[in-house]
Amino acid sequence: MTKQRLEIEKSNQQKPKPESDQIPFGSVFTDHMFVMDYDSAKGWYDPRIVPYEPLTLDPAAMIFHYGQTVFEGLKAYRGEGDRILLFRPEQNFARLNRSSERLSIPPINEEEVMDHLRELISLEKDWVPETKGTSLYIRPFIIATEPNLAVAPSKTYKLMIILSPVGSYFTGGLRPVTINVEDQFTRAVKGGTGMAKTAGNYSAAYQAQAKASQEGGAEVLWLDGVEKRFIEEVGSMNIFFKINGEVITPELSGSILKGITRMSIIELLQDWGIPVTERKISIDELYQAYEEGIVEEVFGTGTAAVISPVGEFNWLGKKMVINNHQIGDLSQKLYDTITGIQRGEVTDSYEWTVEVI
């Protein structure tokens, strides 16, 4: 297949850019976006960069009725000498295709879309903020567009990539948070869609999130849907435990999202000679280790925060205070290393970063 030509239609307006220290999360968008269409006869066609503008869809478009959609989230960072860097973007496009498979959405050509993303970011380079901790958030997503109420895969789709400058996740550095262990609601179950990045998984979590907030928690710790015992994820992050010198993260059970931060941390720990295991870990095992005083550090991992230290768990009225509400040494070191690599300040011996310009 020959590569399709990217059409570029420039916006004749330039929106004002927010100050680096006052960027709200996820509500400011750049001047342009990437769009590409699919239909069963032509495949993916018409890749184009156009002004950021509203979408027009039939009210019967399948996305509104049966939720056939997938998305990704990654970031562009500004490094030394105005270089703009991406962190393992090929992993995001690979995961997008894995998610699409689960949702019966046709795959994209990962390399081609990656090239189009580079073009889009080059065009929007002034939107990548400079201050440490800030970045340009990149949201690729695919939606089913066929106007039809039959419960079946759509014959047409739209892939879009929108960009949003985002501030630091933690203003004033890392800060350990309190987590509520959820014993009632379920995020995902084996055989379901938990391993896919698809819309329905996220709104399904709102009620548990509201419950956590009411009880003073910042996020939800999800247990498996079958036995309500094994730890899965925290909020929209993967989770790691340092117990008695060993680092443990829940194995990919079929209901957990395979995080790119998670993957990178496992590689780093292996290189650093720190024992790291992917295996089942139950909430009872955690509590027992806590009672024995051997839980050293706990942290969530994901593109948004990179590392989010856990200071405390609430579980059925019981409290587990982790590392005296302090940031652990390993958490800090992982945070510094990964954010350093992302901004080109730490040598990237893994070839994780991709230079856009």
Place this chain on the structure above:
Amino acid sequence: MTKQRLEIEKSNQQKPKPESDQIPFGSVFTDHMFVMDYDSAKGWYDPRIVPYEPLTLDPAAMIFHYGQTVFEGLKAYRGEGDRILLFRPEQNFARLNRSSERLSIPPINEEEVMDHLRELISLEKDWVPETKGTSLYIRPFIIATEPNLAVAPSKTYKLMIILSPVGSYFTGGLRPVTINVEDQFTRAVKGGTGMAKTAGNYSAAYQAQAKASQEGGAEVLWLDGVEKRFIEEVGSMNIFFKINGEVITPELSGSILKGITRMSIIELLQDWGIPVTERKISIDELYQAYEEGIVEEVFGTGTAAVISPVGEFNWLGKKMVINNHQIGDLSQKLYDTITGIQRGEVTDSYEWTVEVI
């Protein structure tokens, strides 16, 4: 709260209506639709009937990213003397609000929206087809519209009602179908969103549906997500078994949709003095009963088909042929009674039907 005035903007075009015997499912829409908006300050506001037209949404609208959406499905039937009847519509609006609660969507005023629906159907009355088995399908749905990538409930929503004339589900009367028992994929699990009518539940089923088709099945029989043993639903229908003179339907476990057809059938059977039980029933129990030769009838139930007789199950390579692939007497009687009530041809001693005009 005073009732809000419904604005009506008439379309200046009238689309051609399909012939009663050639109506495709779910792809023809009437000339008008109902729309109402929500924001956190005003609540639900601006109820209006407008020409059926495309929707314009920001690409960052939350519906595209986190799937916060619910829907309903009901039908308007044309009865004797051109009366137009709805079947238990208040149950659909009550369920819409129950679904909304699970998805953290603000509730609607059920009676008010019901009134607006009557207006819409009166305006579109010529779109209600006449032939037996046809109807005007009604699709209310709510979508999250706030343009924001934060993973949190939207501050704004849109409720829409679109109408689509639909043909007979079974051309040429009831026809028993073959069902694949799904042992790998999961539709829903306790604590999840299975009891809500929300988009993500439906596309989550496409892979299992494709697998069923490949193996010669028309629909999927879903087992519970925990033990993969208890029967839940069939495709997008509830399911009933007549075994040794007793009718059994899976109890509402938290992951099953509470069907309005299901509810009506339970009431009818009770009135007819036929024993009917809502309880757990496992696939092993069904197979054992099958081997004993006491499985008399099996049928799915839902608004689309009313009654869909099951002729055969495929389960891990084993076949269960039900009632010699014939329509059972009870299935037929339930079908005739409910469709009769829906069209005003059978006395409705339950006050299930609501006359629109």
